[in-house]
Amino acid sequence: MDRQMMGMGMGKPGMLTDKLQSALKEYDADSNGTLSIDEFETFHSAMIREQMVDRFQHLDADGDGAVSEEEISAQTARMKQMMAGSGMAHSGPQAESDQPGDGMMDQPKDN
Ligand SMILES: [Ca+2]
Numbered sequence: 001m002d003r004q005m006m007g008m009g010m011g012k013p014g015m016l017t018d019k020l021q022s023a024l025k026e027y028d029a030d031s032n033g034t035l036s037i038d039e040f041e042t043f044h045s046a047m048i049r050e051q052m053v054d055r056f057q058h059l060d061a062d063g064d065g066a067v068s069e070e071e072i073s074a075q076t077a078r079m080k081q082m083m084a085g086s087g088m089a090h091s092g093p094q095a096e097s098d099q100p101g102d103g104m105m106d107q108p109k110d111n
């Protein structure tokens with residue numbers, strides 16, 4: 001199994017280290033054994049791009065290469081459903097929280 005094929009899952013520090021180590025060889029353009037900031041930038045953009053493409057493809061449900069408003073709202077709905085359904089939602093107060101909580105955070109203040 002090639003772990004790199006599984007994409008960059010968040011939260012596996014070991015994987016990032018693996019990635020960095022292979023990046024050191026792969027992106028060391030002048031082969032001096034170190035990554036300069038330029039070389040690192042290439043690596044970093046590639047990594048960001050990977051995630052970006054991943055995210056884009058995730059959003060682009062019908063795969064036509066364009067993310068429509070419908071696809072975005074569908075994704076939003078899906079995420080809300082996941083949060084509500086999975087029971088894994090962190091119960092910390094989110095910014096958008098408008099549910100009647102314990103009243104600690106959200107006292108509406110009229111100033
Ligand atoms: Ca170098």
Ligand SMILES: [Ca+2]
Pocket residue numbers: 060061062063064065066067068071
């Ligand atoms: Ca689309």
